[in-house]
Amino acid sequence: MIEESKWIGLTKSNPDHSAWYIKRFADMEAEGKDLAGEARFVDAMAARGSRILDAGCGTGRAASQLARLGHQVVGVDVDPELIAAAEKDTDGPTWVVGDLAELNLTAAGIESSFDLIMSAGNVMTFLAPSTRQLVLANLRAHLAEEGRLVVGFGSGRDYEFADFFNDAANAGLVQQMLLSTWDLQPFGPDSDFLVAIFGTEPKEAKAESGCP
Numbered sequence: 503m504i505e506e507s508k509w510i511g512l513t514k515s516n517p518d519h520s521a522w523y524i525k526r527f528a529d530m531e532a533e534g535k536d537l538a539g540e541a542r543f544v545d546a547m548a549a550r551g552s553r554i555l556d557a558g559c560g561t562g563r564a565a566s567q568l569a570r571l572g573h574q575v576v577g578v579d580v581d582p583e584l585i586a587a588a589e590k591d592t593d594g595p596t597w598v599v600g601d602l603a604e605l606n607l608t609a610a611g612i613e614s615s616f617d618l619i620m621s622a623g624n625v626m627t628f629l630a631p632s633t634r635q636l637v638l639a640n641l642r643a644h645l646a647e648e649g650r651l652v653v654g655f656g657s658g659r660d661y662e663f664a665d666f667f668n669d670a671a672n673a674g675l676v677q678q679m680l681l682s683t684w685d686l687q688p689f690g691p692d693s694d695f696l697v698a699i700f701g702t703e704p705k706e707a708k709a710e711s712g713c714p
Contacts, residue, residue: 504601507601524583540620545567553615554574554576555619561584565592566588577596578607602621615649617650626666638675641673657693657696676702
């Protein structure tokens with residue numbers, strides 16, 4: 503049995519939690535807050551028309567922005583209420599209700615090779631601890647040969663950055679760049695937020711194999 507995510511635990515203990523989350527971001531948008539930082543970041547990494555997976559898409563704000571920019575986007579979230587909000591308010595992406603610990607888009611009839619996968623919004627910290635490495639391995643399995651994974655989450659959420667790096671390495675992901683914000687501030691020992699970019703093969707290995 504796969505342990506249920508912390509997010510599902512929250513929704514079971516507080517049935518209004520998802521509605522609160524949806525309203526929170528709607529209010530921030532109404533106040534003119536900038537909610538597109540993650541999408542700008544990922545778009546800058548992607549050729550136009552890239553296949554992008556938003557893993558833990560929530561209400562779809564980043565996925566929808568990326569679709570409007572011309573990318574082919576799939577958004578997956580474990581919370582059906584959040585996916586319903588995404589379907590209601592946004593057009594373009596393909597929306598899927600699913601647990602990242604059981605992610606298998608091929609079985610859902612969706613091409614499962616992505617140029618970029620993003621997981622923002624502290625998604626990693628809402629996973630069940632026993633599934634963290636499994637989720638990272640699932641995301642790696644959905645990357646194209648030279649695809650990249652971008653993960654962002656904050657400190658103080660019961661998932662130490664060092665443990666995350668270890669889980670990522672054990673899942674077969676290769677660290678390429680670490681930042682402390684979505685607007686490209688450098689990561690350091692005192693950073694309270696992490697934006698990490700991973701690939702699947704060290705650059706040295708590509709060079710040795712004769713790849714450009």
